[in-house]
Amino acid sequence: MNEPTSEPINELRFMSDSEGATESIGAALAASLNAWDFVALYGGLGAGKTAFCRGIVSALGSGDCASPTFTIVREYPTNPPVFHFDAYRLSGEAELYDMGCEEYFSRPGIVLMEWPERVQGVLPDSRIAVEIDGSGEQPRSIRILNLSNSAYAAIKEAAREYIVD
Ligand SMILES: Nc1ncnc2c1ncn2[C@@H]1O[C@H](COP(=O)(O)OP(=O)(O)O)[C@@H](O)[C@H]1O
Numbered sequence: 001m002n003e004p005t006s007e008p009i010n011e012l013r014f015m016s017d018s019e020g021a022t023e024s025i026g027a028a029l030a031a032s033l034n035a036w037d038f039v040a041l042y043g044g045l046g047a048g049k050t051a052f053c054r055g056i057v058s059a060l061g062s063g064d065c066a067s068p069t070f071t072i073v074r075e076y077p078t079n080p081p082v083f084h085f086d087a088y089r090l091s092g093e094a095e096l097y098d099m100g101c102e103e104y105f106s107r108p109g110i111v112l113m114e115w116p117e118r119v120q121g122v123l124p125d126s127r128i129a130v131e132i133d134g135s136g137e138q139p140r141s142i143r144i145l146n147l148s149n150s151a152y153a154a155i156k157e158a159a160r161e162y163i164v165d
């Protein structure tokens with residue numbers, strides 16, 4: 001399931017033919033992220049959601065970004081901090097509340113949420129969506145939706161080599 005936005009606002013489309021390219025597109029988005037931003041990352045297993053997050057986290061100055069599938073959340077000591085969630089193993093938002101997500105959502109940080117469709121009830125109305133299509137050795141089609149006008153312009157320039165019109 002993808003972001004259920006009928007009229008996407010400020011949508012950018014990219015083509016990525018490597019994990020490194022997907023990280024670079026994430027890094028381009030990172031420069032436009034601020035505390036309290038929420039990024040929902042859609043895509044199947046192995047699409048590249050964690051790779052995209054790694055690009056964001058390393059652009060903000062922290063290495064060592066791995067999948068939080070087994071821990072549900074990892075916090076990175078970036079400025080602002082990044083709270084990287086993976087809802088893959090959750091049955092729904094009740095389990096996310098049980099693990100204490102509200103403590104993270106009440107602090108100034110950037111939330112990255114893999115498998116957001118599993119926890120639809122916690123998603124803020126105002127959020128950036130990243131949709132990644134493709135798997136295995138296929139190139140990935142990546143869309144970023146709901147960008148502010150300034151983020152749209154900045155990312156279009158920073159990741160211009162990957163832009164698809
Ligand atoms: N263009 C690409 N972008 C991202 N990952 C890619 C790409 N091509 C191949 N891959 C591979 O796909 C896998 C993506 O894994 P991961 O980022 O953990 O996916 P997800 O978090 O969506 O399950 C990695 O093994 C990576 O090397």
Ligand SMILES: [Mg+2]
Nearest residue numbers: 049050067114
């Ligand atoms: Mg992942």
